[in-house]
Amino acid sequence: MTQTARGGVETSTGAASQPPTFESIDPRTGEVVDRHPVHDAAAVREAVHAARKAQSWWAELGFSGRKQRLDSWRKLLARRFDELAGRICSETGKPLDDAKLELVLVIDHLHWAADNAEKVLRRRKVPSGVLMAHQTATVEYLPLGVVGVIGPWNYPAFTPMGSIGHALAAGNAVVFKPSELTPGVGEWLARSFAEVVPEHPVFQVVTGFGETGAALCASGVDKIAFTGSTATGKRVMAACAETLTPVLVECGGKDALIVDADADLAAAADAAVWGAMSNAGQTCIGVERVYVVDSVADRFEEMIAERAAKLRPGGEPNAHLGPITMPSQVDVIRRHVDDALDRGGRALVGGRDSVRPPFVEPVVLTDVPEDSEAVTDETFGPVIVLRRVRDVDEGVELANDSRYGLGATVFSRARGLELARRLRTGMVAVNSVISFAAVPALPFGGVGDSGFGRIHGADGLREFTRAQSVTRTRYRMPLNPMSFGRSKGTVRRLVRLMRLIRGR
Numbered sequence: 251m252t253q254t255a256r257g258g259v260e261t262s263t264g265a266a267s268q269p270p271t272f273e274s275i276d277p278r279t280g281e282v283v284d285r286h287p288v289h290d291a292a293a294v295r296e297a298v299h300a301a302r303k304a305q306s307w308w309a310e311l312g313f314s315g316r317k318q319r320l321d322s323w324r325k326l327l328a329r330r331f332d333e334l335a336g337r338i339c340s341e342t343g344k345p346l347d348d349a350k351l352e353l354v355l356v357i358d359h360l361h362w363a364a365d366n367a368e369k370v371l372r373r374r375k376v377p378s379g380v381l382m383a384h385q386t387a388t389v390e391y392l393p394l395g396v397v398g399v400i401g402p403w404n405y406p407a408f409t410p411m412g413s414i415g416h417a418l419a420a421g422n423a424v425v426f427k428p429s430e431l432t433p434g435v436g437e438w439l440a441r442s443f444a445e446v447v448p449e450h451p452v453f454q455v456v457t458g459f460g461e462t463g464a465a466l467c468a469s470g471v472d473k474i475a476f477t478g479s480t481a482t483g484k485r486v487m488a489a490c491a492e493t494l495t496p497v498l499v500e501c502g503g504k505d506a507l508i509v510d511a512d513a514d515l516a517a518a519a520d521a522a523v524w525g526a527m528s529n530a531g532q533t534c535i536g537v538e539r540v541y542v543v544d545s546v547a548d549r550f551e552e553m554i555a556e557r558a559a560k561l562r563p564g565g566e567p568n569a570h571l572g573p574i575t576m577p578s579q580v581d582v583i584r585r586h587v588d589d590a591l592d593r594g595g596r597a598l599v600g601g602r603d604s605v606r607p608p609f610v611e612p613v614v615l616t617d618v619p620e621d622s623e624a625v626t627d628e629t630f631g632p633v634i635v636l637r638r639v640r641d642v643d644e645g646v647e648l649a650n651d652s653r654y655g656l657g658a659t660v661f662s663r664a665r666g667l668e669l670a671r672r673l674r675t676g677m678v679a680v681n682s683v684i685s686f687a688a689v690p691a692l693p694f695g696g697v698g699d700s701g702f703g704r705i706h707g708a709d710g711l712r713e714f715t716r717a718q719s720v721t722r723t724r725y726r727m728p729l730n731p732m733s734f735g736r737s738k739g740t741v742r743r744l745v746r747l748m749r750l751i752r753g754r
Contacts, residue, residue, distance in 0.1 A: 259467035269293065272458070274433055275342040277573045277608050278565030278752055284432040289456040295427050298469040301396045304450035309393050312678045313368035320364035320419060322446040327357055334438055338407060339567065341542070342575045343608070346567040352408045359408075359706060360415040362690030367419040370708045371715060377728055380751055381744075386622040386722045391715035393421030398471035400486065402478050404532040404577055404630075407439065412694060412705035413475035414439070414500070414546035416632075417655050417714040424453045425702035427466050433457040449668055464489055469494065471540045472715065477534075479628075480699045490607045498713055499532040500630040500695055503534050503656030506649035507683070508669060509542040509550055510662035514681070518583065519553035521683035522634065525659065527561055527612050530571040531632035532579075533631035535684055538629055540636045549637045551598060554614055554636065558599045561632075563609035571632055573608035580607045583631035590615050590624040590635070598636070599609075620648065628654070642669055656696035656751035659683050674682030676700065 269287040276283050287711055289297075307557075308316065327334065331353055361634040373390035397417040401410030406428060414424050428436030433455075440455040447453070467474055467489035474497045476486045481503040490497045507525065509518045525537030542550045563571035574580050584605045591597065600613035613633040616625055624635050639645045642662065647657060648670055657677040660669045666680035675687040676696040686692050693709035695701060704710055729747075731740050 253715065255576070259316050269332075269688065272430065274341055274431065277575050277577075281321060283306060283340045285435050286437070287463060289457040289460075289462050289465075291468070292457075294425070294456050294462060294465040294469050297451075297456055298396055298398075298471055299683050300451045301423035301454060302426050304452045305393070305395055307422075307424055307450050308418075308447075308452045309421040313372065316419060316421065317364045317367070319447050320415070324357055324364070324441055325359070326442055326446060327353070330442065334407065334442075334595045335682060336434070337434050337438050338432075341434055342403060343454055343565065343572040344575075345377060345528055345569050345572055346576075348515060348572070352405055355408050356411045356415075358688075358723060359412060359690045362707075363415045363419040363711065366691075366708070367416075367711055370711045371420060380714060382721070384723060384725050384727045385528050386724055388720050388722075390720075391420070391712055394714055394716055395422060396471045396474035397422045397424050397714055398466045398469065398474045399424055399426045399472065400466065400476045400478065401426065401428045402527060402534075403429035403431040403437065404534070406435040408687035409477050410436070410475075411439070412710065413477075413714070414708045415477070416705060418453065420711050420714045422472075423451075425469075425471065426453070426455050426472075427463050430457070430459050430724050442505060449584065465565050467495065467640050468493065473498065475703075475705070475713075476500070480664075480701075498695075498705070499701035500534070500703070500705065501524060501656075501699060501701040502630070502654065503700050504538050504626070504628055504654040505535055505657045505659070505675075506539040506541060506643040506645075506652075507537045507644055507659040507675075508661065509540065509546065510660070511543040512663040513546070513661035514663070515546060517681065519557055521549060521659065521661070522554055523557040523561075523612075525633045525683040526634035527558065527571060530563065530574060530610065532575060532630055533684070534628075534689060536630075537634060537683065538588055539632060539649070541639045541642075541648055543641055543645070544638045545677075547636075551636060554634070555598045556633070558614050560613040561612045563632075564613055567710040571609070571612075574610055574631060578606060579606065580610065581609055582627075583629055585625065586624040586629045586631075587613055587615070587623075587633060590618040590622050593619050593622055595619075595622065595624070595635075609619060626652070646672050653699040654696070655698040657686065658683070674698070676704075687745060699747070 275282045276531045335349040362540045372392040378385045378387045399413045430707040443453045445630045475498040477500045483499045483501045502545035557654035559569040595618035600615040616636040658673045658675045659679045670678035679685045691707045694706040
């Protein structure tokens with residue numbers, strides 16, 4: 251039986267040592283892109299075992315040695331930019347420019363991780379305090395060992411590289427399980443890395459379905475970095491709990507954009523449409539809800555509708571929107587649109603007939619109840635819901651009334667930073683959209699059902715390390731309370747000293 255990555259596997263009839271395979275499919279055409287092995291638990295354990303040996307060598311290279319190799323990889327990615335962009339297009343169906351934008355971010359973030367790892371993670375002195383003045387105190391961040399990365403399909407290079415690049419820069423080996431929809435992107439990344447690091451399997455890829463990901467969770471890795479749905483994230487956490495394997499979980503979002511009365515409406519409308527519709531809405535930090543102050547809502551709705559109505563999906567490289575990469579997501583999008591309209595919502599652009607698998611045309615909805623699925627659940631398609639609010643304070647309240655808390659956007663000339671601090675999210679863009687994801691030094695991650703832990707920036711480097719604190723005695727103290735040989739008056743003198751210097 252032969253089935254695709256969206257349905258199953260092909261069982262090999264050859265030698266017993268050959269694993270079954272599955273096909274990756276171009277969602278634009280249904281054509282087979284490539285065939286990949288389904289790695290079972292034994293194969294995953296073998297990869298982790300090899301990575302364990304490789305990691306010792308990689309860590310011994312030190313920061314400068316790893317930086318040299320990672321810089322070589324970055325340059326290779328830049329030279330073969332078009333090749334990888336083409337692979338991304340063929341497995342996701344996204345327009346070529348979207349794939350290129352993704353790779354620009356990959357290269358920039360990889361440069362930052364390699365360039366800053368030593369500064370962030372190296373041993374540094376910290377104050378010992380008055381009572382422990384005879385001690386030298388240091389802290390440094392050491393690699394965990396082997397990091398397992400489970401990646402998504404919507405940004406199959408940029409998102410997992412936020413973990414892979416930082417984990418490698420910190421001195422870890424990596425075993426990466428890409429989405430079954432985009433295995434070729436993961437394999438391309440691993441092969442290209444092996445060209446600049448041929449000595450040991452520092453970065454490996456295992457391919458397959460959920461069982462392969464579960465095997466990686468149980469394989470003895472030192473941490474799992476997962477990106478995907480909240481439901482799958484909970485299963486990953488449950489699997490990792492069996493072995494107390496720490497996890498970084500980056501799940502979905504229901505990101506809101508707030509438009510104040512003094513906002514630049516043209517810029518806000520442009521940002522809202524891009525944030526909601528780019529990558530066909532298949533962006534965890536994409537705009538799905540908009541709360542606009544009533545006094546400017548009429549004009550803003552006109553601007554949104556005008557811009558969204560011009561966008562057309564298609565399979566050609568220069569289309570505005572590509573297909574919905576995961577076929578089952580089409581049903582979710584259709585259900586959310588139907589529920590919104592059935593419950594009194596109005597479509598300013600598009601509607602029920604906009605869902606034409608594998609493509610979905612832009613849909614702009616308004617007057618949708620706040621308890622509708624289109625407002626409460628992640629749609630992950632080119633659908634945006636507008637709601638009028640009396641003021642931005644109501645907008646903040648409604649934006650925070652969500653179990654998700656990944657990103658958000660605020661357009662306001664006078665109160666942008668103030669409103670940003672009140673939003674219960676991991677990231678906020680003020681007078682722009684999704685810009686925080688493009689700044690390599692900023693941590694990326696959410697709260698609530700959007701997950702926990704951070705990639706990118708200094709926080710992202712430390713996420714793949716263990717802090718080690720060390721004290722070293724410089725000289726003997728006249729009062730040593732940490733000994734059974736202490737005098738009877740030692741603790742009494744220590745208490746007196748503490749009251750003198752800390753009791754005021």
